[in-house]
Amino acid sequence: MADVLVVGGGIVGLLSALNLSDRGLSVTVIDAGGQRPPASWAGGGILSPLFAWRYPDPMNRLTHDATARYRALVDRLRGKAGLRASDLHDSGLWAAVDGDERRQALSWASAWGVSCQEAPLSRHLSAAPEREGVWFAEIGNLRNPRLLKALRATLVGQGVTFVNAAVDVVRPGARGAELTLSRGGTVSAPRVLLCAGAWTSALLAPLGVRLPLFPAKGEMLLYRLPPGRVPTIVLTDEGYLIPRADGAVLAGSTLNPGDATTHPTVTGRWALQAMAASLLPELASVTPSHHWAGVRPGSDRDWPYLGPVPGTSGVFAAAGLHRNGLVAAPASAELLVRLMCGETPSLDPADYSLSGAPS
Ligand SMILES: Cc1cc2nc3c(=O)[nH]c(=O)nc-3n(C[C@H](O)[C@H](O)[C@H](O)COP(=O)(O)OP(=O)(O)OC[C@H]3O[C@@H](n4cnc5c(N)ncnc54)[C@H](O)[C@@H]3O)c2cc1C
Known part of the structure; x- marks a missing residue:
């Protein structure tokens, strides 16, 4: 036993x-x-509860040091099943926020000791539409399947x-x-x-x-771009782009509360392609190389x-x-x-x- x-x-x-x-x-x-x-x-591996300042303290206590925790884990496991140091990608995270919410984000960062700067999207992603936001240098993303x-x-x-x-x-x-x-x-x-x-x-x-609790299906796409073309996570209320170190860029995600199916859908694909092209127009002419779905353990x-x-x-x-x-x-x-x-x-x-x- x-x-x-x-x-x-x-x-x-x-x-x-x-x-x-x-x-x-x-x-x-x-x-x-x-x-x-x-x-x-199936998940994207963003090491932040998306817009972290919108979450209560019990969630932030679980997550504020996630990148450092995963860095220690990846250092320990490196080499196992092909895991590389770069599978924890120090990409930073840019989030679209303006007005009062930008102030909230800055004050959240100062309270939790996270570095954060005001920055337009164009500073981090060339040829992207102009948007106001903040950038967190220390938030990374994880190649979770590996x-x-x-x-x-x-x-x-x-x-x-x-x-x-x-x-x-x-x-x-x-x-x-x-x-x-x-x-x-x-x-x-x-x-x-x-x-x-x-x-x-x-x-x-x-x-x-x-x-x-409820199931909450989510779909994602993967694009292959030259490494560094998307240098940082781009997070907006409409969706996000997550760059891996090898140039792969994930676009996510749909959110269907109550749906526990795991097959990707045409509707999900079109929605994600439109979202991705709105953040980076050149993606309108790139065919995604993968499309998948997963079921989140949803909660009210x-x-x-x-x-x-x-x-x-x-x-x-x-x-x-x-x-x-x-x-x-x-x-x-x-x-x-x-x-x-x-x-x-x-x-x-x-x-x-x-x-x-x-x-
Ligand atoms: C599209 C998408 C994007 C996401 N992006 C992110 C992100 O960027 N960052 C982030 O932090 N989170 C993200 N998530 C959420 C994250 O993936 C989940 O919250 C997390 O993986 C849940 O982990 P878990 O171990 O609780 O459950 P799971 O990873 O779902 O694992 C549960 C396991 O239990 C097994 N199981 C189920 N029932 C039984 C049973 N009765 N007996 C035995 N085994 C059983 C299943 O087979 C499964 O292997 C995303 C999720 C999706 C779908």
Whole structure:
């Protein structure tokens, strides 16, 4: 029997498994795999909760140092499954804001110790339409699919077991829980972490935990441009461009609350192509090389639920990371694992409790 069962092998599950394995615990990750592709693969990898100043403090506490946390992780995992230092791209992030909101962004940056300058878009992206905004030099972006592969390879190397199966039922016991697998059979452990992304709510509901969660489909496009053509993340209310170090530029994203399908659509493609060309007109004549979709673990709340599942002993959950699960994952996994191991967390767990929500 493993010390800990982790249900879900997205970014939250893999980072939690790494933290647990680093503490010497034996860990099994159970993941539904291809049947339910992780949002963590589909996401854009922006290491900021988009317009960070629009979010409450509990989200900013999880995310303000995400680029530094991922830098340390990429340094540790470099070389595994082809992961390179440049897969964490120090691109900076330019955000379209004007008037009062520009002042809010500057004052948020000063409060959180993040460097921020007023700058028109043309300073960062030649041939772009003129727009006012702010630029954050220290916010980067992550090539998330490659990081996921590197994490998995590292975990296998550390003796973590992976089981390819969906968990259908969670039956809490005196300590931990017994899990019924869709392919038949059960597994149990004294500690269980439910982090199945958009599907976590289906595991929690039979345990009497009902949170305002929903699936939220998102689509993305990838363009191939010369490296450096888009030097920084360009973020607007209509959408964004994310440059990778090799010249790939991601354009995202659509947002369809309530939709749990994972196929890309013609409507999504047209909407993203129009958005991308509005930010960088030359993209109107470039054919995207990839188009995909993922399902975010949506939530009505602007920050996630992380912690013990009420009414159980040793069962924990992560839910509702919505549009910001990649940026929030390192601090979320740390909080969860500290709680699971009886250590003092560095964040106040009450802010993230599943039992009810303080502000
Ligand atoms: C288009 C798009 C763009 C995005 N861009 C960004 C961004 O730029 N920055 C950012 O921070 N976030 C972004 N996100 C959001 C981010 O990707 C998610 O919030 C995050 O990946 C959620 O991680 P997770 O580990 O909670 O869930 P997931 O990554 O969805 O992983 C859940 C895993 O659980 C498995 N599973 C499900 N049910 C079961 C079950 N019953 N039993 C066993 N396994 C199960 C699934 O197969 C899956 O592998 C984006 C998302 C999308 C879709």
